[in-house]
Amino acid sequence: MLRSYACQVRLTWPLTGRTQETRLIEAALLDPGSAGIVVSGAAGVGKSRIVRETLNAFAARGWLMRWVVGTSAARNLPFGALTPWTATSGDDSLELVHGVIEALTSSEAPVLVAVDDVPLLDDLSAVVVHQIIHRRLAKIVLTMRTGEPVSDATRELWKGGDFDWLDIAPLRPEDTERLVRLAVGGPVDGVAAQRLWTLTEGNPLYLRLIVEQEVADGRLAYDNGVWTWTGDPVVPPGLVELVEARTGGLPEAVSDVVDVLAVGEPLELRSLTRIAGAEAVEEADRRGLISCESADGCMHVRLAHPLYGEVRRRRAAQTTLRRLRGVVASELAATESRDDVHAVVRRAALSVDSDLEHDVNLLLDAARGAAWMLDLPLANRLAEAAIAAGGRVEASLIRAFVLSWAGKGAAAEAVLADVDTGALTAVEQARVTFLRAVNLFFTLADPDAANALVDRTTGAEPPERHCFDAFRCVAAAALGDPHAARALARSFDASLLPDHLERRLTAWAVTVACGEAGAAAEAVAVASAGYPIPVRAFIVISDAHINALLLAGDTAGAQEVAQMMRGRAMASRSTPFGQIADAVTGLAELGGGHLDQACTNLSTALHRVTAWNTATGFRYRYEILLTTALAMRGHTHDALVAQAAMEADRHPGWRYLDYTRAIAAGWVAGAQGAVSEAISMVRKAAEDAGARGQYAAEVMCLQTATQFGDASTADRLHELQTRVEGPRVGIAAHFADALGCSDGRELELISRQFEEIGDLIAATDAAAHAAICFRARSLRGSSLRCSLRADALAEACGGARTPALRRCTDHLPLTTREREIVMLLGTSASNRDIASRLKVSVRTVESHIYNAMAKTGAMSREELGALLPCGNGQLS
Numbered sequence: 001m002l003r004s005y006a007c008q009v010r011l012t013w014p015l016t017g018r019t020q021e022t023r024l025i026e027a028a029l030l031d032p033g034s035a036g037i038v039v040s041g042a043a044g045v046g047k048s049r050i051v052r053e054t055l056n057a058f059a060a061r062g063w064l065m066r067w068v069v070g071t072s073a074a075r076n077l078p079f080g081a082l083t084p085w086t087a088t089s090g091d092d093s094l095e096l097v098h099g100v101i102e103a104l105t106s107s108e109a110p111v112l113v114a115v116d117d118v119p120l121l122d123d124l125s126a127v128v129v130h131q132i133i134h135r136r137l138a139k140i141v142l143t144m145r146t147g148e149p150v151s152d153a154t155r156e157l158w159k160g161g162d163f164d165w166l167d168i169a170p171l172r173p174e175d176t177e178r179l180v181r182l183a184v185g186g187p188v189d190g191v192a193a194q195r196l197w198t199l200t201e202g203n204p205l206y207l208r209l210i211v212e213q214e215v216a217d218g219r220l221a222y223d224n225g226v227w228t229w230t231g232d233p234v235v236p237p238g239l240v241e242l243v244e245a246r247t248g249g250l251p252e253a254v255s256d257v258v259d260v261l262a263v264g265e266p267l268e269l270r271s272l273t274r275i276a277g278a279e280a281v282e283e284a285d286r287r288g289l290i291s292c293e294s295a296d297g298c299m300h301v302r303l304a305h306p307l308y309g310e311v312r313r314r315r316a317a318q319t320t321l322r323r324l325r326g327v328v329a330s331e332l333a334a335t336e337s338r339d340d341v342h343a344v345v346r347r348a349a350l351s352v353d354s355d356l357e358h359d360v361n362l363l364l365d366a367a368r369g370a371a372w373m374l375d376l377p378l379a380n381r382l383a384e385a386a387i388a389a390g391g392r393v394e395a396s397l398i399r400a401f402v403l404s405w406a407g408k409g410a411a412a413e414a415v416l417a418d419v420d421t422g423a424l425t426a427v428e429q430a431r432v433t434f435l436r437a438v439n440l441f442f443t444l445a446d447p448d449a450a451n452a453l454v455d456r457t458t459g460a461e462p463p464e465r466h467c468f469d470a471f472r473c474v475a476a477a478a479l480g481d482p483h484a485a486r487a488l489a490r491s492f493d494a495s496l497l498p499d500h501l502e503r504r505l506t507a508w509a510v511t512v513a514c515g516e517a518g519a520a521a522e523a524v525a526v527a528s529a530g531y532p533i534p535v536r537a538f539i540v541i542s543d544a545h546i547n548a549l550l551l552a553g554d555t556a557g558a559q560e561v562a563q564m565m566r567g568r569a570m571a572s573r574s575t576p577f578g579q580i581a582d583a584v585t586g587l588a589e590l591g592g593g594h595l596d597q598a599c600t601n602l603s604t605a606l607h608r609v610t611a612w613n614t615a616t617g618f619r620y621r622y623e624i625l626l627t628t629a630l631a632m633r634g635h636t637h638d639a640l641v642a643q644a645a646m647e648a649d650r651h652p653g654w655r656y657l658d659y660t661r662a663i664a665a666g667w668v669a670g671a672q673g674a675v676s677e678a679i680s681m682v683r684k685a686a687e688d689a690g691a692r693g694q695y696a697a698e699v700m701c702l703q704t705a706t707q708f709g710d711a712s713t714a715d716r717l718h719e720l721q722t723r724v725e726g727p728r729v730g731i732a733a734h735f736a737d738a739l740g741c742s743d744g745r746e747l748e749l750i751s752r753q754f755e756e757i758g759d760l761i762a763a764t765d766a767a768a769h770a771a772i773c774f775r776a777r778s779l780r781g782s783s784l785r786c787s788l789r790a791d792a793l794a795e796a797c798g799g800a801r802t803p804a805l806r807r808c809t810d811h812l813p814l815t816t817r818e819r820e821i822v823m824l825l826g827t828s829a830s831n832r833d834i835a836s837r838l839k840v841s842v843r844t845v846e847s848h849i850y851n852a853m854a855k856t857g858a859m860s861r862e863e864l865g866a867l868l869p870c871g872n873g874q875l876s
Contacts, residue, residue, distance in 0.1 A: 017175025041168030044205030070120030170202030264328030430464030515548025518724030552726025555758025593760025596798025634801025673823020825865030
């Protein structure tokens with residue numbers, strides 16, 4: 001019967017991630033002492049493809065290749081697998097065997113015989129292969145599926161000879177991402193790559209079928225420079241048939257094991273045994289349908305492959321699935337771990353879609369837990385179910401929080417407005433006000449309205465007053481007033497706040513305030529204490545924590561926090577959590593000067609950004625960092641694009657980031673050649689930060705100005721040494737001292753000090769300035785040494801191209817102002833534009849251009865501008 005399937009895209013799938021496997025096969029075939037190799041692996045893992053690709057290379061070198069395929073259809077036919085080499089007549093089996101051996105191996109060239117699916121050989125074909133092995137007439141490659149029954153006769157094939165053995169494992173996540181990227185012809189969003197690996201577990205055949213189906217249906221699509229995956233996957237018919245060949249036609253008891261796990265995996269072994277029976281579970285294990293792993297002192301059971309569950313859920317009757325969900329939920333409720341937050345969420349999610357009666361308390365606890373895990377859609381669904389079950393007030397608060405974090409501020413405000421506050425206690429009313437204020441401040445981007453709302457609350461007593469002070473603390477930190485934020489935090493005990501949300505945001509606010517004020521030790525202590533707070537406190541606290549460490553000059557500590565975040569993100573499998581992990585990793589990499597990695601992580605975070613990040617300001621945060629990284633690399637065009645997006649997404653409630661925005665703009669100006677403008681920008685930001693009490697931020701601004709070549713920052717940096725903790729401020733002050741007196745040797749030493757604390761960009765710039773100073777004194781050897789050091793550091797940064805580095809490498813006889821104007825000529829700017837930007841007269845610009853042409857011999861503005869081209873490289 002012919003079947004018609006929906007149109008499916010055909011992509012080219014190169015062999016990737018299998019270098020080690022092909023080398024092992026080659027080594028076995030070239031080893032005189034080896035009869036060959038047995039290659040085993042699960043169905044679809046790519047063993048036949050790997051063998052073919054490897055043997056094709058031998059054929060190209062003159063080997064004679066024989067490819068034999070065992071099939072179920074030919075298994076009962078004599079010589080069924082060897083029909084192409086069998087004589088057409090004859091009754092003597094022994095003579096036929098000798099004839100087939102002769103046909104297969106008769107050649108002056110070395111012979112390779114590959115037998116695919118060797119357990120499916122008929123008996124006479126197995127005899128032929130055995131004789132070839134025994135007489136060493138050819139090298140043999142045998143493939144077989146892992147877990148497939150093997151007869152004694154087949155097993156004797158490799159027992160009788162000296163065979164190597166190779167088990168083909170599924171692709172690793174990074175190899176899976178690379179394979180998909182090569183197949184679709186472009187970068188793949190990190191979430192899509194992770195989802196594809198999780199669904200296929202690195203099985204290349206499954207991967208190919210799913211990707212081609214998703215591309216054909218438009219769910220996996222190219223968008224804004226990257227392939228993204230939206231919606232739920234549709235398992236293609238061909239893959240359904242493959243899975244059903246494995247899981248279909250099972251005894252009813254074994255089928256029940258698969259179906260129970262399809263709706264409720266993972267389950268403890270004892271729970272699964274109580275539900276489905278020990279014999280059925282053991283039989284499912286023998287058939288390779290389930291996998292067992294030990295964790296937390298218990299044996300947990302999953303389906304052997306995630307697609308088994310996908311197919312079974314799509315094929316089963318809805319009534320069956322509802323019944324089984326209820327069975328699993330009831331079993332989970334009877335376990336010792338029933339009150340664990342993950343178990344609570346699973347129980348509630350199963351019960352909502354089952355025949356069980358809804359438990360309002362379970363739904364409320366689960367909605368909070370799902371919000372804690374940042375599974376916002378599930379949290380919203382459980383909160384709605386709790387409202388329907390009678391838990392209206394508490395569920396409404398949870399749902400409003402979820403909607404606010406999902407970027408739906410107006411919907412959250414509507415939910416809160418619908419709450420009957422007259423029936424609430426004073427503490428509950430304070431929680432509603434706090435949530436409304438947070439929604440107004442961050443999601444609806446209206447800080448004035450949020451502050452006005454809280455200011456209208458008068459005469460409140462603890463603990464409700466603490467809720468309002470907690471919001472004021474958060475607002476002060478976000479608006480860049482660390483002194484007020486810290487003072488407010490000291491006025492109440494945050495541990496006594498009535499809800500996790502207030503505690504979490506307060507911890508973030510105090511970490512931000514302390515870090516920017518220069519109290520790095522206190523920032524670290526507050527952040528560390530805040531991580532255990534539920535609702536994934538660490539996803540926002542870690543950003544403030546890493547920033548505080550970087551401002552202090554503890555780059556290694558920042559990297560450790562970022563690594564912790566990545567580990568927790570992988571464990572949680574939460575998309576928003578993974579996205580923020582990418583972002584804070586990018587922040588740490590940027591702080592360390594690893595610009596290529598920073599750009600990759602920050603670009604991934606922006607591609608993964610969801611509506612709630614746009615609304616609450618996280619996109620703005622990421623864009624500031626990406627703009628800075630791109631400009632540091634000299635990718636001027638991309639930096640300008642990122643800067644425009646940064647300005648478009650600027651959030652009025654995130655004023656504490658004003659100094660980082662100014663630093664980003666300064667680096668962009670510097671990348672264009674407008675170094676004096678860049679210095680002016682960051683010096684102004686330093687003044688503003690100092691006036692606000694953001695002393696560590698002021699240090700970073702002044703250090704950046706020094707990197708641009710400003711030698712007038714030393715006095716203020718020395719003053720700040722008494723206010724700001726950490727090694728950065730002292731090194732920056734000495735940097736400014738050395739630059740002010742053009743001390744090349746001291747600058748070279750400072751470059752190494754920056755490298756020791758992990759700030760490779762500052763180390764690069766200090767080395768570049770050292771080379772410039774030595775060159776001015778005609779110390780060519782020392783200048784070359786520092787120039788080479790600066791180049792090496794820039795390469796270690798992933799391709800830095802800073803203003804100082806450009807000055808170090810160009811040898812044109814130009815003044816600082818002339819060099820600046822020549823670079824701006826490379827941007828095709830007019831004389832009037834240059835004059836406006838540098839705040840000088842047009843006549844002054846013309847005079848500098850005339851002088852520069854006379855010094856360099858350039859015959860035109862265009863030729864002059866080409867001498868110092870502005871970096872226009874694009875992010876690859």
